[in-house]
Amino acid sequence: MTNDEHRRTTWETATSVPLVVLSLVFIACYSVQVIDTELPGEAQIALGAVIALIWATFAADYLVRLGLAHDKGLYFRSTLLDLVSVLVPVFRPFLLLNRLRDIPFFRRRSGSSVRIRLLIHAALFVVLFVYSLALAVLAAERGAPGASILSFGDSIWWACVTMTTVGYGDMVPVTVLGRTLAVVLMFGGVAIVGVATATIVSYLTESIGRQRHDR
Amino acid sequence: MTNDEHRRTTWETATSVPLVVLSLVFIACYSVQVIDTELPGEAQIALGAVIALIWATFAADYLVRLGLAHDKGLYFRSTLLDLVSVLVPVFRPFLLLNRLRDIPFFRRRSGSSVRIRLLIHAALFVVLFVYSLALAVLAAERGAPGASILSFGDSIWWACVTMTTVGYGDMVPVTVLGRTLAVVLMFGGVAIVGVATATIVSYLTESIGRQRHDR
Amino acid sequence: MTNDEHRRTTWETATSVPLVVLSLVFIACYSVQVIDTELPGEAQIALGAVIALIWATFAADYLVRLGLAHDKGLYFRSTLLDLVSVLVPVFRPFLLLNRLRDIPFFRRRSGSSVRIRLLIHAALFVVLFVYSLALAVLAAERGAPGASILSFGDSIWWACVTMTTVGYGDMVPVTVLGRTLAVVLMFGGVAIVGVATATIVSYLTESIGRQRHDR
Amino acid sequence: MTNDEHRRTTWETATSVPLVVLSLVFIACYSVQVIDTELPGEAQIALGAVIALIWATFAADYLVRLGLAHDKGLYFRSTLLDLVSVLVPVFRPFLLLNRLRDIPFFRRRSGSSVRIRLLIHAALFVVLFVYSLALAVLAAERGAPGASILSFGDSIWWACVTMTTVGYGDMVPVTVLGRTLAVVLMFGGVAIVGVATATIVSYLTESIGRQRHDR
Numbered sequence: 001m002t003n004d005e006h007r008r009t010t011w012e013t014a015t016s017v018p019l020v021v022l023s024l025v026f027i028a029c030y031s032v033q034v035i036d037t038e039l040p041g042e043a044q045i046a047l048g049a050v051i052a053l054i055w056a057t058f059a060a061d062y063l064v065r066l067g068l069a070h071d072k073g074l075y076f077r078s079t080l081l082d083l084v085s086v087l088v089p090v091f092r093p094f095l096l097l098n099r100l101r102d103i104p105f106f107r108r109r110s111g112s113s114v115r116i117r118l119l120i121h122a123a124l125f126v127v128l129f130v131y132s133l134a135l136a137v138l139a140a141e142r143g144a145p146g147a148s149i150l151s152f153g154d155s156i157w158w159a160c161v162t163m164t165t166v167g168y169g170d171m172v173p174v175t176v177l178g179r180t181l182a183v184v185l186m187f188g189g190v191a192i193v194g195v196a197t198a199t200i201v202s203y204l205t206e207s208i209g210r211q212r213h214d215r
Numbered sequence: 216m217t218n219d220e221h222r223r224t225t226w227e228t229a230t231s232v233p234l235v236v237l238s239l240v241f242i243a244c245y246s247v248q249v250i251d252t253e254l255p256g257e258a259q260i261a262l263g264a265v266i267a268l269i270w271a272t273f274a275a276d277y278l279v280r281l282g283l284a285h286d287k288g289l290y291f292r293s294t295l296l297d298l299v300s301v302l303v304p305v306f307r308p309f310l311l312l313n314r315l316r317d318i319p320f321f322r323r324r325s326g327s328s329v330r331i332r333l334l335i336h337a338a339l340f341v342v343l344f345v346y347s348l349a350l351a352v353l354a355a356e357r358g359a360p361g362a363s364i365l366s367f368g369d370s371i372w373w374a375c376v377t378m379t380t381v382g383y384g385d386m387v388p389v390t391v392l393g394r395t396l397a398v399v400l401m402f403g404g405v406a407i408v409g410v411a412t413a414t415i416v417s418y419l420t421e422s423i424g425r426q427r428h429d430r
Numbered sequence: 431m432t433n434d435e436h437r438r439t440t441w442e443t444a445t446s447v448p449l450v451v452l453s454l455v456f457i458a459c460y461s462v463q464v465i466d467t468e469l470p471g472e473a474q475i476a477l478g479a480v481i482a483l484i485w486a487t488f489a490a491d492y493l494v495r496l497g498l499a500h501d502k503g504l505y506f507r508s509t510l511l512d513l514v515s516v517l518v519p520v521f522r523p524f525l526l527l528n529r530l531r532d533i534p535f536f537r538r539r540s541g542s543s544v545r546i547r548l549l550i551h552a553a554l555f556v557v558l559f560v561y562s563l564a565l566a567v568l569a570a571e572r573g574a575p576g577a578s579i580l581s582f583g584d585s586i587w588w589a590c591v592t593m594t595t596v597g598y599g600d601m602v603p604v605t606v607l608g609r610t611l612a613v614v615l616m617f618g619g620v621a622i623v624g625v626a627t628a629t630i631v632s633y634l635t636e637s638i639g640r641q642r643h644d645r
Numbered sequence: 646m647t648n649d650e651h652r653r654t655t656w657e658t659a660t661s662v663p664l665v666v667l668s669l670v671f672i673a674c675y676s677v678q679v680i681d682t683e684l685p686g687e688a689q690i691a692l693g694a695v696i697a698l699i700w701a702t703f704a705a706d707y708l709v710r711l712g713l714a715h716d717k718g719l720y721f722r723s724t725l726l727d728l729v730s731v732l733v734p735v736f737r738p739f740l741l742l743n744r745l746r747d748i749p750f751f752r753r754r755s756g757s758s759v760r761i762r763l764l765i766h767a768a769l770f771v772v773l774f775v776y777s778l779a780l781a782v783l784a785a786e787r788g789a790p791g792a793s794i795l796s797f798g799d800s801i802w803w804a805c806v807t808m809t810t811v812g813y814g815d816m817v818p819v820t821v822l823g824r825t826l827a828v829v830l831m832f833g834g835v836a837i838v839g840v841a842t843a844t845i846v847s848y849l850t851e852s853i854g855r856q857r858h859d860r
Binding site (some may be wrong): 115118162165166167168169172176179183186187189190191193194195197198199201202205 | 798802805806809810811812813814815837838841842844845846848849850853
């Protein structure tokens with residue numbers, strides 16, 4: 001490990017907990033901004049300021065880490081998801097997922113089973129994915145004529161029904177943006193079904209192998 | 216095996232058949248209580264008493280087993296599902312699944328294929344899962360304005376349509392509790408699809424391996 | 431191979447092609463009987479007679495094979511699907527699938543890949559499963575008040591939508607029998623998705639293994 | 646490699662880029678023809694001529710390659726998908742997928758992971774499959790009484806909802822041709838879910854194996 005790499009790891013470990021806390025504050029402010037449409041003007045301005053500030057902090061953190069990286073091209077490619085999370089509003093809640101990686105507690109787990117880590121990440125991913133797409137679809141649909149997704153409760157329910165590929169059709173997006181986000185959610189759902197199945201396949205294969213070995 | 220462990224195993228084997236019978240009585244009483252809304256007052260009181268008594272028996276059994284366990288922390292963690300089944304009404308039918316494990320007949324099977332046991336457990340799980348969530352959703356939805364799940368037949372049909380991720384949308388929960396239970400059912404459905412697929416993957420891998428070996 | 435086993439194999443090989451032809455005639459007659467509700471009385475009687483005759487032939491064939499089997503208990507258990515196909519009307523089209531096994535052409539294939547045979551059987555199973563359940567659901571639903579599955583075209587479309595777990599909900603069974611058959615179809619659909627996935631998993635594992643070996 | 650094989654490979658490499666460009670022009674013209682129903686007569690004739698010309702080029706290319714192949718029977722069997730793409734209008738956009746194989750860039754990748762190539766092909770397949778079936782279903786449904794798929798946007802949305810097996814039911818094909826194409830799309834969707842799952846299974850198996858090896 002070069003000196004630069006060492007400094008970057010130190011930076012990431014030191015900033016991990018504050019950045020996770022900031023991510024949670026960010027998600028809370030962002031949610032209030034989308035869900036509560038009857039906020040007084042001052043509160044809206046204050047919320048907007050907090051969101052902009054946290055966003056700037058994340059952008060600065062990304063640049064610092066890029067600056068500390070030895071091989072900038074490699075770093076850029078391997079943290080593309082961070083960049084997308086910083087730039088695209090819909091994916092901002094994923095900043096939380098990206099930051100969790102750097103908490104020493106989650107790093108320490110790297111010695112344990114790949115399967116458990118995959119399940120924890122998949123579960124966190126499902127929660128954040130459903131939450132952030134439900135927020136974004138609500139913002140896109142609420143005003144549209146003929147829309148059926150009108151409250152945040154509706155939106156979360158619709159997102160769960162869609163992600164598990166059940167698709168009742170009691171609520172359906174009608175705007176182009178809402179439908180585009182819905183397609184993202186559907187393909188995410190297919191991937192999640194795949195991860196669930198793969199974990200069970202892997203567990204079953206191991207159980208059978210171990211039982212055979214015991215005999 | 217320590218002396219304590221031995222006494223616990225003796226206790227679990229001795230109580231297994233009576234507790235399975237009690238579980239069945241419990242499921243029957245619980246079902247009648249939810250489904251038949253026009254029971255006379257005395258019958259309702261009698262049913263409630265039977266249910267409370269059986270519930271107390273299960274709680275006592277859990278405490279006895281916890282008392283007999285050598286490593287109480289480990290026992291607590293490894294029987295978390297039992298505790299949840301005792302505490303949360305929706306999951307009480309699963310007490311049956313938990314008790315089946317202790318019947319010597321099911322224990323003896325442990326020498327046979329992991330796959331067959333997984334299939335039997337998955338099938339029992341599906342039946343109990345659909346049954347108990349259909350009951351709970353019926354109780355949650357029946358009185359709600361605009362509800363479409365009005366009888367136990369409807370509820371079972373809706374639960375099968377949801378669990379297999381078909382999702383026609385002819386019946387849809389409208390209350391917050393009903394929808395929360397529906398999301399539990401959907402994720403259970405994704406897991407069941409995963410178990411079915413994993414079993415077929417494992418069977419196919421073994422068939423191909425055996426055929427290659429034969430040549 | 432004992433003498434009895436030899437005689438049973440000879441019998442099965444000799445009767446395989448005629449029985450497959452009879453199965454096809456049977457499916458055709460059975461379909462006409464269900465689909466065409468405006469047949470004149472004599473035609474209905476003739477159809478019923480042909481169906482009864484073929485059914486009797488299959489029952490006789492089953493008994494002959496049972497009589498020729500050395501270990502009757504083992505034979506009974508290993509041909510349970512044949513017995514169910516003979517006894518339950520909905521599953522009669524599967525008699526075709528059962529008989530195909532005995533055609534020498536399909537036997538010869540047993541040397542080739544397990545995967546190809548699985549795919550051929552799965553495809554035949556899908557076609558027969560969708561066809562026979564569509565027929566049975568049509569017979570169950572047609573007369574019911576509020577039914578949406580009214581013609582054989584509707585029924586086939588509904589069965590495909592259900593089996594692939596898409597579940598639009600434009601057509602939905604409303605009778606108890608129709609819904610019970612639909613649940614059978616749904617679980618069949620879950621199994622088919624599992625078979626498709628397992629085949630791809632197996633193919634991919636082999637491709638990667640072969641490529642690694644080549645290097 | 647025989648001399649003939651060498652000449653065929655040279656031909657395929659030389660024609661790959663022009664044919665991919667032609668495929669893109671073809672898809673564009675074909676799309677305009679289906680989507681824009683208010684084209685003036687001359688434009689329609691021009692479009693039709695371009696489409697016919699490109700089609701003839703593809704047919705000629707197929708015949709040249711067949712002529713250059715050493716073992717014509719083998720070549721015919723192994724390029725059956727090319728022939729279907731040339732003959733059946735719905736599958737013509739797949740000509741693009743078939744031609745991509747011959748671009749040296751995609752050939753060079755053959756040394757890298759089987760999984761990455763599978764994912765790239767699956768993603769391209771999904772895009773072309775959804776696109777071409779959406780086009781074909783739109784053409785089949787647009788004029789039908791009671792149809793709900795009326796614009797290309799509707800059609801793409803419906804195809805995504807169907808392929809991921811979500812199936813809201815807000816739009817449903819009502820013509821026989823539309824429903825037949827929908828069934829093709831559904832089974833394609835089941836295959837895609839299978840490919841996604843298989844890729845994750847394979848990745849997970851490898852990760853666990855590597856981690857175990859590292860210890």
